[in-house]
Amino acid sequence: MTGQSDRVHTTPVHTAPAHTTPVHTTPAHTTALSAARRARELAELRDRDTPVDLVVIGGGITGAGIALDAASRGLETVLLEAHDLAFGTSRWSSKLAHGGLRYLATGNVGIARRSAVERGIMLDRTAPHLVRPLAQVVPVFRDTPPLGAVLPGLGFVAGTLLSRLAGTRADRLPGARILGAGKVARYVPGVRRDGLVFGHLNWDCQLVDDARLVTAVARTAAGHGARVITRARVLEASGTRVTVRDELGGGDGKDGDDDDFTIAARAVVSATGVWAGETTPGVRVRPSRGTHLVISAAALGDPEGALTVPVPGETNRFCFAIPADFGRLHVGLTDVDAPGPVPDVPVAGEDEIEFLLDVVNRALQTALTRDDVLGTFSGLRPLVDSGDGDTADLSREHAVLTSDNGLITITGGKLTEYRLMAEQAVDLVVRRTGVDSAPCRTTDLPLVGAPGHPEVARPGTGPGATRLPASLVARFGQEAATVVAESMLDRPLEPVAHGLDVTRAEFSYAVTHEGALTVDDILDRRSRVGLVPADRAAAVPAAREALATTPRDAPS
Template sequence: MEFSSPASQLSAARRLSNFSELRESPTTWDLVVIGGGVTGAGTALDAASRGMSVLLVEAHDLAFGTSRWSSKLAHGGLRYLSTGHAGVALRSAAERGILMERTAPHLTRALSQVVPLLDSLSLAQRTLPGLGFLAGDMLRRASGTSSETLPRPRFLRPAEVQRLCPTVETKGLRGGLLNVDGQLVDDARLVTALARTAAGYGATVLTYARASAATGESVELRDELDPGAEPVTVAARAVVNATGVWAGELQSDIRVRPSRGTHVVVRSEKLGNPEGALTVPVPGSTSRYCFVLPQELGRCFIGLTDVDQPGEIPDVPDAPEDDVQWVLDVVNRGLGTKLTMDDVAGAYAGLRPLISMEGDGDDTSDLSRDHAILTSENGLITVTGGKLTEYRLMAEETVDKVIERIGGGPGRFHECATKNLPLVGAPGNPAFAKVSGADLIGYPASMVRRFGRETPTVVRSATCDRPLDNVAEGIDITRAEFEFAIRSEGVATVADLLDRRFRLGLIPDDRAAAEPAANELLILAGIEPK
């Protein structure tokens, strides 16, 4: 299966055309994937690149659910090593290397993780992180990830700790421990790149298409942007339920126990514009930490909680004030300049899809982070649990299960190739073979971090006025990027653009400032803002 750059361009018009084709020209798909998060998009890409006919459907927008509420880390799973989940840690380390060196180097970067050695910490909290970092470096080497990608851990002098984390507590600071881990430019951008790459390999991507019923052979879809339209039923040789914490809504015998992870958003200037991720142990624990994570657009994310989310699962989880205060209380133990509620510019919460078994205790932090692939009596295949960093492996194993179900036959489908398959914008992707790193010089650095080798296309394809002007004062996103997201990344609403493609909704003031440009450029593309 060859990659096609035009096919990777998603738009509102293409979505409408795809829905019409489903109604007017019924076909039987090799695979229908329900859920447009990282696991569903990754599964669609794996299957399409093997030569399957694939339909990916999502009830909302791409990365609407859990996949946009992570800590934005591509990490090696040190915590899981410390809690005895060595298999999860090793797989995470291997998948992190694949992301950073082969499939999405343009969407990842190395992040300095700093543990300050403070007299106020217990002896275990000062010594165990160093042992963990050494073990993590062993995992890095075992996974084949270069030390140029992720340098080895080392000891930091107090002055080095302060340079990386300017507002660190200096009273009793004896130095620090440095570990280098992986960080995503943004989790929602990764999902968008996966879906677009899948489309480039022939998959049909359909957002705002709710699966109201599903079996292993059919899915009933409702058009969420046209509530008056009759539902359409599509036939398939296999159907995968990749809806994460909502998996039980389609397969009632699956018990997913959501764990809420709350993050606080603070302007970077409040913390001295840190370059490193300050890492503070949770009181009484030697395996849990709160992190101050430097981000794009002058922000830091601070998190995170790990608590049970009882009751009905919301589409967009709240970040309770108690969670926010808990995060501040923990991280303030490592800060000389304490943060208060007045410093909080925003907050968000994500729900982890943890697999719950009979006899599991009350503490979600003790539940396994492993994933599961289960088949119901009606043939529906469900994949859930796991970690964002492991999405590719989860997808590979899921498609292997699909082939077992439908039968591959000699030469019918290709072997999995996603370990070495560059996403749109990545070096090595066929559409950008003629674009070198030198060709990106002169473009805004933040644009290059978001679009990689596709950056020149983003600018050249712009039809709006002042394409390189920012969408609002102080926001490092250009009007050309907004237009490209609308015309090529499947944007259908203002929220798609502001809250997922560029994450401006994490700070309400930023969202309000950019909304006029969003409305203007949606209208330019023939889409009524809503």
Template structure:
């Protein structure tokens, strides 16, 4: 199965008429996160400081818990002292793993859970954000016979896991052998001397980890969860915590029937009985051209290992990521981990064994390093040997913490954490619903699916009424899933990316077409049309700094995706800071858009304000 990796497809772009944009700007979107909604929700909690569940931490696990609890009918507040996906959740390899590495260590339970959760993400909850990726392991002189045997056996075992997990072969094809000529097409810069072909296995790849985290948080917001960034929780117990709005220094005590600590590597800051042993994972960022614009991930075993591999991963915006390391991170946990020179040397030295042209430091465009929140077990074991198991921990003061685990299993971790507090505190919750609950932008997503389209608080949310219908409506579920997985969408023809906007929910139709670049479909799924048509500023489809990034994306980050600063946009909504030169090239125009929209922020609706102190503007 060949992969569609055209991240840079151009399209003729027609601007949205101002009248249409204004009409959409007044529409209501309960998933929209923005400064006004945050201000309103802080005010609401001031007036009624009681919730069923307080979630501390806005990474993928915390967002997953908020969604799980909200879809069970619980009142939920999620607080994050920085931005959504500020920590480990944005520093992964962007893979949705099927668990091969854990099979090699005979951790069958973790491997099966990974395969099952991968299927749920790829076939139901987020097929618009996770797609199949060919992992290509060339058979060459630098791979010894034991590694070849282990790779083939591991890939075949992975196929069996996928079958056991119920994964369709249309979602993830089974392992196959590629001849040398096909190997060179998939990974053009693979070393050619002695090349006998390659084993090709398929796994899931996110368009971006921070974007998936954001989709989970927005979906939770659409189900009624309060999502408050730049809000620090202190003195947390099982009954509540002090919250501080770090932008205004206002404080309130939020009472909760249960509190879950989902702060990852910082979990011990709320419960000092928890022992985390952070593991450092480093990636290098390159232009995809350095590796010949690969269509698959060059995947090679590390010398002397049958369970650890290096990857060259084709990525969004014409990039490739080379990773990754697995090393101890001693000492205090930093806000943003630095990258040791030794990590860079390790990655370059080991990947160059497999390349026809060595890469050097001069080829590197950026680096990023994240910390895995591993549970401390045996202090003498290497972090690579520590289990990726997760655990739910109950403190003496009633605080529940969810620790350990891995990105792919976020939904399962959330389900188990909510189950734990429901049983512990006797909360009036229904059963878990997230196994079959599409995220915003996914085929089949419907706002308010569990709450019944209630108004909510998306007071700055634009354009929800005109979201595009699900591609392939009226077709089979499998067909619709494949459309999402492969990044395909019903359009007037294969030669154009134009889209005739679906009717409004009111029944009116815009009666014109809007050109939507393919890269917007990849990043937003069925939200792509909404990104364009909800824009109120001029030239929404003009590119920024010549990149595969348009002005409408910046506006959407502010009005729908909770970006409260230019850094939020550059760091986590667009990921431009992964290549610092690109971030600086775009900073001026991003700042201009942010400033223009800041002047348009609406007042908090008077209807929701009582006689009590109103919220402070941010």
């Protein structure tokens, strides 16, 4: 994890995992998303009088995954998002690609097994540049109840077995073991020493960032010909057509144009998460709010792993403090019923903040206070409503439903299973429409930036051409040199603000290649600077400069 410093740490571009098996295919289109490409593809859709193969509604991880699966099979695909990529739940996760231990403990072996398999696919083949092993440490104290001292270790051993059965090797994800008190403190220096007896160590996986994963999947889909269009709100949808409004006013009433138009399709899939009920009447989603706190990693001694603390009175719930970018920790997670209208941006409740501080403080030498909280973020899980039970008890299974008008809706599920959910949705589309399709390819299809992805870098920017900031390579993988070489901003390797290891080149690339159209897109989704209000304010000038400097006919 990167620290809070102005010093530029460098790493060679060629640090990609050597174990990855490349899949050499050549995309028919560039992966670059830009304002120019959006305008051109919207115009093509307005003028079109024949159906596309598939329209996907929703630009979160599930929708982006469906677009990639479909486009890589050869289906003509359109992805429509009312706001921006990763605008909803997909940017508010715990940023884990986990193996489903919690579900194994509750007897849901199916979710646990699928999660372990999908985690391995990302770690070893499709996104090794965005997924990395994460140590999880559960400290055991003299006053820990006997059951609480034993159960985490048993669960971790079962999780290790599940990893091996899923094909993940020990050199990629080590097995569970017991740590002495001294080694617990080495992983988490801020742990309470008084009464510390030992700790359980487990290895899971962490995403570099959840919103970056969504962007990479969407761009990879665009490289296979998918039209990925943000700020395009679906007003009405059936199984064969959608009515769309260009939220940027592309029609603007001139020459008889209108901002609303219709796209015909052989199939339409709604992947709108907690908003599924708005697109598909009759679908019941029961949102559950999960809140995280953002604190300085220094408050826990800059831990190397995630501190994991059992919730008192619960046998299968934990809170954790996970290392994150910019010298931060993310402390989570709550599970609170969130009925009523779905907000665009959920807000943490003060009771949730106090709950998280109370649980984590039980394992800390120096207690965190409200003043340590630099920021918060909350997301709404799209749980399929069974009609009873607490949200913590509702199934994390996903559901694929078909409405009377033919609209296919997919909701529920876990971020780690996005690829599988997409495969199942596209399989249904192919069966229903009879469209000519290749088999699913996404189990071995590298995302943009991963080893084996065929996007050609600019001349002179290949592996070994230069040394780049380690944080940039961590976020962009084998694209890192291209990010710098194609910067429209001067001083590309300078930080966007004091203490943030995001370079000016990354802000420029967000506009020219990642479809960012606004300051919010850059700060809140292409980078995660916006998680801390003070960081956000400091980086606003660089974001504005990136938008102003980038030509509107940037690469497309």
